[in-house]
Amino acid sequence: MSEQTMRGMRLGSQSLENEVNVNLAKRSKHSFICGDNHTTEIVFAAEADLPETWQCRQCSQLAAIVTDGKHIELEVLNNRPGRSHYEMLLERRSTEELEEILKERIAYIKGRRALGKAEL
Numbered sequence: 001m002s003e004q005t006m007r008g009m010r011l012g013s014q015s016l017e018n019e020v021n022v023n024l025a026k027r028s029k030h031s032f033i034c035g036d037n038h039t040t041e042i043v044f045a046a047e048a049d050l051p052e053t054w055q056c057r058q059c060s061q062l063a064a065i066v067t068d069g070k071h072i073e074l075e076v077l078n079n080r081p082g083r084s085h086y087e088m089l090l091e092r093r094s095t096e097e098l099e100e101i102l103k104e105r106i107a108y109i110k111g112r113r114a115l116g117k118a119e120l
């Protein structure tokens, strides 16, 4: 008699534990916005440490997390160590300037080619 009662108790407490686990596994959705304003939504466990950045799903740029409707300025992100040479170059020159330099360079190489001096 007493053994049966204990078994019943054990089963009851087990199912209570499962409910607690379900509550702990709460998830929350967070949005990340990239420089081109694409939104990437990622679901995290509620207690997880949130990353400040995520890779944009549409264009693979760095996207900043949106907190309280705001997100970190991507310029701030770009000034962090680890940015590529191309990113640093774009901070000093606009794409138009770079295209202009490229045209000059191509003209220079073509000129050298015409003289038979080009190595490229």
Ligand SMILES: [Zn+2]
Residues within 6 Å of the ligand: 034, 035, 036, 037, 038, 056, 057, 058, 059, 060, 061
């Ligand atoms: Zn994007």
